[in-house]
Amino acid sequence: MADLSNKERMALPMVEMPLHPAEERVKNFDEVPIGYSPEQAQQEAQRCIQCKKPGCVPGCPVGIDIPGFIKFIEDGDYAGAVKRIRETNFLPAICGRVCPQDKQCQIDCVIGKKGHSVEIGSLERFAADYERKNNIRILPDIAPDTGKRVAVVGSGPAGLTAAYELIRNGHAVTVFEAFHRPGGVLVYGIPRFRLPLDIIDSDVKFLEDMGVEFVYNMIIGKVLTLDDLLGEEDFDAVFIGSGAGLPKLLGIKGENGNGVYSANDYLTRIYLMHGNLFPEYTTPIVQGKRVGVIGAGNTGMDVIRTAKRLGGDVTCYYRRSHDQAPARAEELRHAEQEFINWKFLSNPVEIITDENNNVTAIKCEKMKLGEPDRSGRKKPVGTGEFFVDEIDTIVFSLGCNVNPIIPSTDKEVGINRWGIVMVDPKTYQTSKEGVFAGGDTVTGGSTVILAMGQAKVAAENIDKYLKGEISWAEAKVPTDPDSPGVIWDVEMPKKKKDKIMKENVDHRTAAS
Numbered sequence: 001m002a003d004l005s006n007k008e009r010m011a012l013p014m015v016e017m018p019l020h021p022a023e024e025r026v027k028n029f030d031e032v033p034i035g036y037s038p039e040q041a042q043q044e045a046q047r048c049i050q051c052k053k054p055g056c057v058p059g060c061p062v063g064i065d066i067p068g069f070i071k072f073i074e075d076g077d078y079a080g081a082v083k084r085i086r087e088t089n090f091l092p093a094i095c096g097r098v099c100p101q102d103k104q105c106q107i108d109c110v111i112g113k114k115g116h117s118v119e120i121g122s123l124e125r126f127a128a129d130y131e132r133k134n135n136i137r138i139l140p141d142i143a144p145d146t147g148k149r150v151a152v153v154g155s156g157p158a159g160l161t162a163a164y165e166l167i168r169n170g171h172a173v174t175v176f177e178a179f180h181r182p183g184g185v186l187v188y189g190i191p192r193f194r195l196p197l198d199i200i201d202s203d204v205k206f207l208e209d210m211g212v213e214f215v216y217n218m219i220i221g222k223v224l225t226l227d228d229l230l231g232e233e234d235f236d237a238v239f240i241g242s243g244a245g246l247p248k249l250l251g252i253k254g255e256n257g258n259g260v261y262s263a264n265d266y267l268t269r270i271y272l273m274h275g276n277l278f279p280e281y282t283t284p285i286v287q288g289k290r291v292g293v294i295g296a297g298n299t300g301m302d303v304i305r306t307a308k309r310l311g312g313d314v315t316c317y318y319r320r321s322h323d324q325a326p327a328r329a330e331e332l333r334h335a336e337q338e339f340i341n342w343k344f345l346s347n348p349v350e351i352i353t354d355e356n357n358n359v360t361a362i363k364c365e366k367m368k369l370g371e372p373d374r375s376g377r378k379k380p381v382g383t384g385e386f387f388v389d390e391i392d393t394i395v396f397s398l399g400c401n402v403n404p405i406i407p408s409t410d411k412e413v414g415i416n417r418w419g420i421v422m423v424d425p426k427t428y429q430t431s432k433e434g435v436f437a438g439g440d441t442v443t444g445g446s447t448v449i450l451a452m453g454q455a456k457v458a459a460e461n462i463d464k465y466l467k468g469e470i471s472w473a474e475a476k477v478p479t480d481p482d483s484p485g486v487i488w489d490v491e492m493p494k495k496k497k498d499k500i501m502k503e504n505v506d507h508r509t510a511a512s
């Protein structure tokens with residue numbers, strides 16, 4: 001370890017994450033960031049001054065010992081670094097790639113007050129990749145078999161995290177997934193150029209090695225009900241992590257035209273069904289030449305960059321300003337480098353179609369910023385001036401609502417007026433005995449790490465429930481249909497929680 005004073009550390013330049021050049025990367029689906037070399041990682045780690053009261057840690061929804069793992073990297077002990085991360089985070093290679101660090105841990109890094117905060121996400125990614133490439137991951141200790149069985153519904157980050165925590169506690173775990181493969185949004189939403197498949201698959205394989213059973217093509221609510229799981233199927237508890245995959249549209253004229261997609265549909269057709277390789281694969285997708293993407297959140301960035309890689313001339317329409325775009329700073333920056341057309345302060349009001357109902361154009365109203373709204377952001381207001389762009393494919397990227405199948409088929413599972421599953425914010429118990437929930441199901445579309453954080457707390461409470469340490473009768477599940485649902489519930493300063501909550505609301509209301 002270099003013997004540097006804090007002043008010297010703070011004067012060190014940030015080590016930029018190396019990227020593939022934009023003109024090359026838009027021609028393929030390879031991962032865009034290249035990753036730090038060991039030397040670069042050590043150099044970046046030297047910028048951390050090992051704060052006694054680190055601002056970064058409270059911003060991490062799973063409470064990683066950030067200075068601790070960074071110190072290991074600085075000392076060249078990469079295995080030690082990943083071991084330290086794994087004490088609290090089951091999916092570091094994924095989180096290092098997709099977490100909104102700029103809005104969570106990095107936002108309160110003291111180094112960021114005068115310059116650029118320490119690149120915590122890039123360092124986490126480096127440590128996790130080192131572990132995977134060198135095949136040094138070891139199975140954690142597993143508690144003796146409790147004889148209890150838990151069903152996990154959904155294999156997104158919430159379901160995978162719950163499965164990991166539960167099996168470690170000695171419970172038998174079966175994950176039921178509606179699709180033919182695991183991963184949830186990590187696989188069918190987040191593109192390969194941000195998150196390669198082998199990373200997700202290696203985490204799933206790890207769970208299988210620990211003894212978790214995966215059942216695919218199984219829709220809970222349709223094929224088996226919750227009562228079946230808790231009855232005939234003989235599970236002692238259920239965790240619902242079925243996510244938020246129900247698309248939002250704007251309700252404007254022309255939305256049912258040929259060539260109109262929701263982001264989830266568009267991305268799923270490409271990344272799960274390989275629609276871009278039709279007819280080799282059976283699910284077709286219109287490969288638009290002029291593609292309009294509505295919304296500037298993370299999902300919007302993923303759609304824009306995917307459409308670009310499929311050869312489209314892509315324009316992003318967003319009714320607020322550039323500064324208000326809710327996408328992660330890094331995603332916005334990468335998209336901006338990739339030859340996209342931007343139309344901020346542009347509110348789509350109609351999709352124009354021809355006599356065959358094929359999309360031909362989009363009509364938008366020009367907007368200007370007015371007074372601040374409830375979210376504190378200046379509200380976009382119409383100018384009465386309109387423009388029309390020729391377009392053949394439209395993708396709505398406005399966020400998603402909670403998957404409705406389970407609550408609609410089991411009325412004992414209480415939801416609010418937006419379809420969010422209501423849970424006790426401390427224990428994550430639902431209004432149905434033995435059933436817990438976490439992730440996007442209880443927040444609406446949110447983030448990977450928040451889904452994981454909640455699943456972890458839910459799993460801890462399932463464990464307590466199975467041991468008779470907490471009871472369902474004492475759960476405090478909101479019944480008010482206007483209750484917003486769980487946003488956040490680990491020990492963290494209120495100011496920080498409010499900030500994260502606001503970011504999540506922004507993320508959910510990408511186009512609002």
Ligand SMILES: Cc1cc2nc3c(=O)[nH]c(=O)nc-3n(C[C@H](O)[C@H](O)[C@H](O)COP(=O)(O)OP(=O)(O)OC[C@H]3O[C@@H](n4cnc5c(N)ncnc54)[C@H](O)[C@@H]3O)c2cc1C
Binds near residue numbers: 186
């Ligand atoms: C395109 C896109 C990009 C995103 N980018 C980011 C990002 O960069 N960073 C970030 O932090 N977050 C991002 N998010 C949000 C993040 O992916 C989600 O918050 C997270 O995946 C939620 O995890 P989950 O496990 O709750 O749900 P999901 O990941 O949605 O997983 C739910 C799983 O449950 C399955 N399922 C649903 N219903 C049933 C049923 N009835 N029976 C059985 N299985 C069922 C689904 O098939 C799915 O596999 C993005 C979201 C999208 C859509």
Ligand code: SF4
Binds near residue numbers: 067118
């Ligand atoms: S706040 Fe920044 S400098 Fe301080 S411990 Fe965390 S990463 Fe290191």
